[in-house]
Amino acid sequence: MRPESTEHTNSPFRPGYSRPPLIFGGHxxxxxxxxxxxxxxxxxxxxxxxxxxxxxxxxxxxxxxxxxxxxxxxxxxxxxxxxxxxxxxxxxxxxxxxxxxxxxxxxxxxxxxxxxxxxxxxxxxxxxxxxxxxxxxxxxxxxxxxxxxxxxxxxxxxxxxxxxxxxxxxxxxxxxxxxxxxxxxxxxxxxxxxxxxxxxxxxxxxxxxxxxxxxxRRLSIGETRRVLRETTQVGGRTLAPDAETHLVKISQGYPYLVQLAGDYAWRNNPTSDTISLVDAKVAQGKAKKAIESRVIKKVYDDLSEMDQEFLRAMAPDDGRTKISSIVSRMEKSDQYVQVYKQRLLDSGYVESTSHGYVEFSLPYLRDYVRSTMEPHPAESSGLSEWRAFPPPAP
The missing domain is CATH 3.40.50.300 (P-loop containing nucleotide triphosphate hydrolases)
Structure with a gap:
């Protein structure tokens, strides 16, 4: 038996591929x-x-x-x-x-x-x-x-x-x-x-x-707020101010992530008239995990080995990175590093914030690159647990 319909259950956010957003941001x-x-x-x-x-x-x-x-x-x-x-x-x-x-x-x-x-x-x-x-x-x-x-x-x-x-x-x-x-x-x-x-x-x-x-590129903070707020209104609900700010911080103006985080927040409590800060915080972990698996991992895997090495040389810094630091960490000449800097600038994955500096422009790419640099155990704890329960002999 299908559950009874309730108000405000259909999310107006559209993170699916080829589904244009109801509220278009920017441009x-x-x-x-x-x-x-x-x-x-x-x-x-x-x-x-x-x-x-x-x-x-x-x-x-x-x-x-x-x-x-x-x-x-x-x-x-x-x-x-x-x-x-x-x-x-x-x-x-x-x-x-x-x-x-x-x-x-x-x-x-x-x-x-x-x-x-x-x-x-x-x-x-x-x-x-x-x-x-x-x-x-x-x-x-x-x-x-x-x-x-x-x-x-x-x-x-x-x-x-x-x-x-x-x-x-x-x-x-x-x-x-x-x-x-x-x-x-x-x-x-x-x-x-x-x-x-x-x-x-x-x-x-x-x-x-x-x-x-x-x-x-990324939307401005003002445009990000507008898209989140107006999309929520189209669906017949309101967005609490603190929830709006939290979703802006989660999405970082990245259009797909705006739709994704908004959708997760909407679905956390779809019968409420208001999307709350609690809903936005629940959306945070889900949205980050989804964006890493659906976009960032694919972006990173598609890069050449030297492009990846350039990003790994940027990853230790929390903000912008000096080109001279990248040269030192890669142990390559400045001329060599500049070639890969330009490739990544053209791809849009990094941006030049000031002379001699670059910074990640794709949200959460830095976190993902750092995760690839961390040592991983040879096997998961789940696999070790199942060793005590091998398949029965034929």
Whole structure:
């Protein structure tokens, strides 16, 4: 039997992947500028956009926000991730879906362009063609058939592996050629900065090198408070001032952690009208454990051995670390250390707080690195306990 429903049980916080937050934090100026593009087709510097930042910093949520705003203003949207087969998925599946969403008159115009043989009476567009399929020709044809309606292309999870970069650069080149015809196309790529930089280094990526860059870091304290407070209000509850302050301290402005800590605090006593300091303190341990296993461990494991050594050289200090101290601890030259400093700065895991100093920028990364440096017992106490109870002999 299902339990009786009570008020305020559904959490408005959304720590799950690809679930955009109900209250979006930060980057309001950029969102207003992009909205102007969708309303008036006044692109300015925003026809191509590169969205960079840490894992969990809000890049995917930003893409969702852009998609919602664009579709509200009548734009067509193409959204995918930069995994293998991107071009085939878009040309073979997404484009036909867009064609099927067009009006009868727009589909008739498409057919007259001899690009797509569209059967208006059919539910699925016939992909037989009089010319070879290409993303470029599809985008131009759709633009012409819809009186140059806006087309927003959103590509997430840009990765710098050679195979992906080759395909992604071909994909981007097709888009640039379609743009050159005057089609109202806006494209946004999202990923870690070092991967986006690798994409821009590919041949024929001149148009991407002129892109608007939006860098996602931590939210300000004020924005963190606003997101926590307003999200709680959306769910029909209030957030006690001391609980709010504690959740701000837990999350450190990291967008994913804001949602995660808020969700744990909400669920601790979901029938109460107010999230209390007790709820926030319960959320603290759960949120830290979750962020370490879901984000920080993966971030650290993905780094090269020398990147990890650089972070281990920073870990003994509670605040910022002198570069000269890192040089001494790594027993490497200053020039050698500077290479890895720049790599980690570009990745967003550390930041330069002042000349000659760096500091961890990803919350709890320092704690995790320290934990990897601590000696661990060869076996857990639980395993030793079970030695007294071996499996029975067959």
């Amino acid at each position: 309001q100026d950029e969102i207003e500028e992009f909205t102007e593009v969708f309303q008036h087709y006044d692109f300015g510097e925003n026809q191509s956009v590169l969205i960079s930042g840490l894992r969990g910093a809000g890049k995917t949520s930003m893409l969702s926000r852009l998609q919602d705003i664009a579709e509200t203003h009548g734009w067509l949207t193409i959204r995918d991730d930069a995994s293998k087969g991107l071009m085939d998925r878009v040309v073979g599946s997404t484009i036909p879906t867009i064609v099927n969403s067009l009006s009868d008159s727009e589909q008739t115009r498409l057919k007259s362009l001899s690009i797509l043989n569209v059967g208006i009476e059919l539910e699925i567009a016939d992909r037989s063609r009089t010319v070879a399929p290409s993303l470029r020709s599809d985008l131009v044809a759709i633009s012409q058939a819809t009186d140059n309606r806006g087309i927003l292309i959103l590509i997430d999870e840009v990765h710098s592996s050679k195979v992906r970069l080759r395909e992604l650069s071909r994909f981007a080149l097709e888009i640039s050629h379609a743009m050159s015809t005057g089609a109202n196309i806006m494209v946004a790529f999202a990923g870690v900065k070092v991967d986006l930089d690798q994409l821009m280094e590919q041949p024929h990526m001149t148009f991407l090198r002129r892109s608007r860059e939006v860098d996602f």
